[in-house]
Amino acid sequence: MANMNRDLPLTDIAYMEAALAQARLAMMQGEVPVGAVVVHDGRIVGVGHNCPVTGHDPSAHAEMQALRAAAKALGNYRLPECDLYVTLEPCVMCAGAIMHARVRRVVFGASDPKTGACGSVVDLFAETRLNHHAEVTGGVMRDECVGVLQAFFAERRAAARARKLAAAEPAADPDSESPTLMRKH
Numbered sequence: 777m778a779n780m781n782r783d784l785p786l787t788d789i790a791y792m793e794a795a796l797a798q799a800r801l802a803m804m805q806g807e808v809p810v811g812a813v814v815v816h817d818g819r820i821v822g823v824g825h826n827c828p829v830t831g832h833d834p835s836a837h838a839e840m841q842a843l844r845a846a847a848k849a850l851g852n853y854r855l856p857e858c859d860l861y862v863t864l865e866p867c868v869m870c871a872g873a874i875m876h877a878r879v880r881r882v883v884f885g886a887s888d889p890k891t892g893a894c895g896s897v898v899d900l901f902a903e904t905r906l907n908h909h910a911e912v913t914g915g916v917m918r919d920e921c922v923g924v925l926q927a928f929f930a931e932r933r934a935a936a937r938a939r940k941l942a943a944a945e946p947a948a949d950p951d952s953e954s955p956t957l958m959r960k961h
């Protein structure tokens with residue numbers, strides 16, 4: 777797995793590691809684990825993790841959180857010298873925000889065949905009628921980024937199965953009924 781990343785610049789790996797740490801924070805809160813960081817001049821100036829459920833905020837994707845934090849830190853609503861690292865391919869909303877912010881480069885890990893706007897479903901960055909074109913690199917530390925998502929969904933499926941079993945148990949277990957039945961007679 778590590779070998780697949782051997783040709784990547786060390787900086788890409790380091791910043792994607794930081795984005796993965798954010799994804800794990802999301803996971804601990806029961807959110808789909810996606811994390812992002814914004815880098816300016818070799819320094820992380822904004823971080824974010826996916827939290828729409830706990831934040832009651834449909835726009836609280838990792839990229840949006842990281843862009844907001846970076847813009848605040850730099851005192852500028854535009855981030856033309858910044859690069860954004862995110863563990864999952866940005867959606868249409870986040871791609872739009874990335875364009876509005878004039879982000880220079882977008883680096884993502886896992887592709888998202890359901891909502892990806894960097895080539896999976898649509899490719900907004902290749903749309904010549906839109907006036908901003910960030911450089912996009914996908915598949916950086918893909919296995920690690922996919923792994924954290926797979927772990928989350930596997931855990932969620934296991935929890936759902938356990939809940940289903942627990943709910944079915946009282947009726948399915950004749951032993952639990954017998955003391956009551958015996959007392960009745």
Ligand SMILES: [Zn+2]
Binds near residue numbers: 866867869870871
């Ligand atoms: Zn998004």
